[in-house]
Amino acid sequence: MxxxxxxxxxxxxxxxxxxxxxxxxxxxxxxxxxxxGVTVGYTTLISGDGPLVVGKGPVRTGVTAILPRxxxxxxxxxxxxxFSANGNGELTGSHLIEELGAFNLPITITNTHSCxxxxxxxxxxxxxxxxxxxxxxxxxxxxxxxxxxxxxxxNGHHVSFEHVFSALxxxxxxxxxxxxxGGGTGMITFGFKAGSGTSxxxxxxxxxxxTIGCFVQSNFGARRNLVIRGISxxxxxAEPAIRDNTPRAEKSSIIAIIATDxxxxxxxxxxxxxxxxxxxxxxxxxxxxxxxxxxLAFSTANADAARGEAGKLVSAGYIPDADINPFFDAVxxxxxxxxxxxxxxxxxxxxxxxxFVPALPKAWLEGRFGVDHTxxxx
Numbered sequence: 079m080x081x082x083x084x085x086x087x088x089x090x091x092x093x094x095x096x097x098x099x100x101x102x103x104x105x106x107x108x109x110x111x112x113x114x115g116v117t118v119g120y121t122t123l124i125s126g127d128g129p130l131v132v133g134k135g136p137v138r139t140g141v142t143a144i145l146p147r148x149x150x151x152x153x154x155x156x157x158x159x160x161f162s163a164n165g166n167g168e169l170t171g172s173h174l175i176e177e178l179g180a181f182n183l184p185i186t187i188t189n190t191h192s193c194x195x196x197x198x199x200x201x202x203x204x205x206x207x208x209x210x211x212x213x214x215x216x217x218x219x220x221x222x223x224x225x226x227x228x229x230x231x232x233n234g235h236h237v238s239f240e241h242v243f244s245a246l247x248x249x250x251x252x253x254x255x256x257x258x259x260g261g262g263t264g265m266i267t268f269g270f271k272a273g274s275g276t277s278x279x280x281x282x283x284x285x286x287x288x289t290i291g292c293f294v295q296s297n298f299g300a301r302r303n304l305v306i307r308g309i310s311x312x313x314x315x316a317e318p319a320i321r322d323n324t325p326r327a328e329k330s331s332i333i334a335i336i337a338t339d340x341x342x343x344x345x346x347x348x349x350x351x352x353x354x355x356x357x358x359x360x361x362x363x364x365x366x367x368x369x370x371x372x373x374l375a376f377s378t379a380n381a382d383a384a385r386g387e388a389g390k391l392v393s394a395g396y397i398p399d400a401d402i403n404p405f406f407d408a409v410x411x412x413x414x415x416x417x418x419x420x421x422x423x424x425x426x427x428x429x430x431x432x433x434f435v436p437a438l439p440k441a442w443l444e445g446r447f448g449v450d451h452t453x454x455x456x
Contacts, residue, residue: 082107082253084450090257090423091440093415097448098307102411105278110144110291111251112278113337115151115378118293119143119249120260120274121241130231130324130430138230138429141188141196141237142260142274143245144293144335146376152204153211155180155384157394158376159348163355167331167370170197171220179344180384181376183219184246187261187295187333189230190223192237197221199242222372224297224331226264228322229429257423262295264429266330267420268312268362269301269320270438271427275420279408281340283397288340290350290408292357296420298330298369303362306418306446312362315442321434331370332358334416336409341379341396349399350375353406357413375409 080087083104084095094100094108105112120142126135146156160175170193175181183204186196200219205212226232245260254276258264262273278291301319304312334354342350354373355365365371383394397405421438428434 086255086423087253088255092256093418093422095450096422096443097450098418100411100415102279102408105280105289105291107253108278109254109276110278110293110335110337111254112289113291113339113378115147116291116337117145117249117251118254119245119247120255121245122259122263123236123241124263127428128432132231133234135231135234136430137234137236138264138427139189139192139226139236140260140263141186141192141242141245142262142295143242143249144185145249146185146337147378149207152184153182153208154381155182156376156378157342157344157347157380157384158374159344159351160372160374161348161351161354163371163373164365164369165372166368167223167372168193169220169222169333169372169374171218174218175374181220183217185220185335186242186245187222188237189226189232189261189264191232191235193221193223195237195239196242199239200246202239203243203246220374222295222333224265224295224333224370225329227329228266228433229427229435230264231430256419258427262420265295265297266435267296267417268299268304270421271424271435272296272420273424275416277412277415277419279412281404281408283401283404289338290405290412291337292409292412292416293335294413294416294420295333296417298332298371299361299363303364305360305362309446315439318436318439320436321432323431323433329368330366332363334373334413336373336375337378339378340405341394342377343394343396346396346399346402347375347377349402350405350409353409354413357410358417360410360414361417
């Protein structure tokens with residue numbers, strides 16, 4: 079059986095397969111799904127080649143679904159906090175999270191022009207799954223986006239309600255795929271093919287073990303700034319270069335979702351979300367003008383308090399702020415590794431108009447860091 083720390087379920091190598099020395103202790107799957115109850119599903123859309131024909135393709139896109147609780151419990155709010163390091167992007171439901179410190183229903187992430195489809199399809203899916211949850215209440219699902227128009231027919235609106243339903247229906251726990259899958263299918267990071275990435279860290283506190291899990295849709299960064307575990311890699315990796323056959327403005331972003339089973343209050347989860355940019359910076363991300371850098375952190379703990387039944391006094395236990403630093407460490411560490419996993423678990427991709435994005439060279443990684451020989455390198 080493949081070690082999930084070293085390879086994805088389909089056999090794509092992860093960053094640890096190249097003996098990259100990360101900090102912290104990963105969870106069982108080194109994924110956001112190490113947080114009990116959290117599941118992830120994808121729909122990946124890849125079709126067509128050649129010149130762009132709007133509405134027909136080429137298509138290089140998809141949608142990712144993250145379920146913060148088991149299906150039957152999706153109407154139960156989760157305490158949450160969000161942080162926008164650079165607001166050139168969208169995360170629906172963010173005003174509600176700022177106001178109430180909680181959200182419910184699944185999270186979806188897709189391309190910029192399909193963000194509304196993800197939001198609206200989630201409502202339709204929930205109406206079918208738990209109609210009683212919406213009978214006497216309104217809902218504001220969380221949907222995020224990053225731009226994939228360099229490779230994808232983004233104005234063709236190829237993501238449908240059915241594609242969102244499929245991602246939601248197939249969400250699962252355990253090891254999950256990374257790279258050019260789901261909403262990350264057409265994404266680019268530091269001029270290399272990137273997309274979906276995940277990681278996790280275990281944190282011990284007061285005799286209990288908790289998990290911080292991270293999922294990123296990574297689509298940011300200039301090649302010259304790339305840093306891998308302290309090595310300024312951009313200058314060494316000027317080639318292979320992107321092949322750009324169509325003039326394009328710089329459009330880049332990163333959405334990060336932090337999940338934890340540690341009991342934290344909304345103000346503390348906002349503090350966790352504020353540490354995500356530090357993990358991004360460790361890889362060389364500087365939050366440039368066009369980059370939508372938007373981050374959400376939520377906790378699966380304190381479900382009864384988050385639900386807060388009317389007319390009843392509710393109480394919640396939480397880890398004190400004085401003890402939060404190890405969880406900050408875990409956020410920064412897991413974000414850094416999730417971004418590098420999105421880069422490593424990838425291959426070259428050619429999209430619309432023959433635009434080409436290379437994968438991060440595996441030979442360079444092996445030469446710089448080595449190989450974890452417990453990995454099946456094929």
